[in-house]
Structure formats: C-alpha cells, structure tokens
Amino acid sequence: MEQMLSFIAAKANYWTYVILLMVGLYAMIVKNNLVKKIVGMVIFQTAIILFYVSMGYKQGGTIPIVMHDEAHHGATSAAIKAIDYINPLPHVLMLTAIVVGVATLGVALSLAMKIYQEYGSLEEDEINEKLRNI
Amino acid sequence: MIIPIDLIILVLIIVSAIAAITVPDLLSSAVILGAYSFLLCLLWTVMGAVDVAFTEATVGAGVSTVFCVAAIFHTSRRTKD
Numbered sequence: 001m002e003q004m005l006s007f008i009a010a011k012a013n014y015w016t017y018v019i020l021l022m023v024g025l026y027a028m029i030v031k032n033n034l035v036k037k038i039v040g041m042v043i044f045q046t047a048i049i050l051f052y053v054s055m056g057y058k059q060g061g062t063i064p065i066v067m068h069d070e071a072h073h074g075a076t077s078a079a080i081k082a083i084d085y086i087n088p089l090p091h092v093l094m095l096t097a098i099v100v101g102v103a104t105l106g107v108a109l110s111l112a113m114k115i116y117q118e119y120g121s122l123e124e125d126e127i128n129e130k131l132r133n134i
Numbered sequence: 135m136i137i138p139i140d141l142i143i144l145v146l147i148i149v150s151a152i153a154a155i156t157v158p159d160l161l162s163s164a165v166i167l168g169a170y171s172f173l174l175c176l177l178w179t180v181m182g183a184v185d186v187a188f189t190e191a192t193v194g195a196g197v198s199t200v201f202c203v204a205a206i207f208h209t210s211r212r213t214k215d
Binding site: 009012013016019020023024026027031032033035036039040042043046049050053054056057061062063064086088091092094095098099101102105106109110112113116121122123 | 140141144147148151152154155160163164167170171174177178181182183184185186189190193194197198201202204205206208209210213214215
C-alpha cells in the first residue's frame with residue numbers, strides 16, 4: 001500500500017493529466033447541454049497544457065530567469081549551467097495554447113448563443129427535435 | 135507526515151473539474167471553472183512556470199469566466215444534466 005501510494009505520488013502530474021483528459025472527453029461526448037460540452041473542451045485543453053508543463057519540469061530546478069549579474073559576466077566569470085533551470089520551451093509553447101484556447105472558447109460560446117436565438121434551447125435533444133420537425 | 139502542496143492542489147483540481155461538469159446550474163459551472171483556472175495558476179507557480187501562471191490568471195481565469203457569464207446571461211441558466 002505504502003509502495004503503491006509513493007508510486008502514484010511520484011508521477012502525480014501525469015495521473016492528473018490522464019484523469020482530466022478523460023473528464024473533459026466524457027463531458028464533450030455524454031453531456032446534453034452545449035455549455036457543458038464547451039466546459040469539457042476547456043478542461044481537455046488545460047489537461048494538455050498540464051502535460052506539456054510537466055514535461056519541462058525538473059526536480060530542484062529554479063525558474064528560467066538568468067540573474068543580471070550572471071548574464072553580464074557570463075562568458076568570463078561563471079558559466080550559466082542550463083541543468084539548473086527548468087526547461088522554458090514548453091512554457092512558451094503553452095502560452096500560445098492558452099490564448100488560442102480562450103479564442104476557441106469565445107467562438108464556441110458565440111455559436112451556442114446563435115443556436116439559442118434560433119432554436120430557443122441549449123439542450124442537444126431539444127435542438128434535434130426541432131430540426132426533425134422542420 | 136507532510137503532504138506536499140502540489141499534491142493538495144492536484145486533488146483540488148480534479149475535484150473542481152468534476153464539480154464543474156456535474157453541477158446542475160450553468161452559472162455555478164462557470165464560476166467553478168474560474169476557480170479551476172485559478173487552481174491551475176497556483177500549480178504553474180509551484181512548478182516554476184511563472185509566465186504561464188500570469189497568462190492563466192489573466193486570460194484563462196479572468197477573460198474566459200467573463201465570456202461564460204456573458205453567454206449564460208444572454209441564454210438560459212437551466213440545464214438537464
């Protein structure tokens with residue numbers, strides 16, 4: 001039991017990533033309400049961001065900002081050791097992903113609002129019922 | 135036994151994600167999604183990704199909550215699931 005707990009805790013970020021991915025996928029497929037589906041999409045996107053940031057993480061590493069002093073005399077006095085810093089490349093990629101995610105959310109919510117104006121409902125089965133009757 | 139702060143935040147993230155898709159009111163769902171984004175922002179800060187944390191707090195938690203609340207204000211709060 002103790003061993004199993006430490007095994008799970010050692011990779012806790014990745015377990016959380018898998019659980020959040022499945023929660024988002026479940027909400028997108030099973031939920032009947034359009035806004036609930038969009039909430040599931042947001043959870044799905046943030047799960048992928050969590051995966052990428054976890055890949056760049058280093059145990060005992062510091063944040064990827066070079067001190068001013070070190071940068072100025074870097075070549076002569078103390079060399080900058082890249083091993084001490086958390087990998088900033090996934091962070092930069094995920095900055096773009098967060099902004100794209102908010103843009104996707106805005107487009108999806110505006111489409112849901114237009115559907116509500118047209119059909120008077122956000123529930124998928126009611127919309128399908130009205131589509132069938134046309 | 136000392137529990138590390140990132141494990142506590144990860145558990146809270148899972149709980150709030152499940153709460154956001156099961157709560158039977160869309161406005162509550164939007165607010166819980168905002169709380170979920172702020173918890174993620176805390177997690178990025180713990181993991182040393184401070185730039186991602188800034189962006190998540192302003193864009194992810196702030197703007198997307200406002201979008202959700204505005205969309206729900208223009209449509210309806212009721213939901214069957």
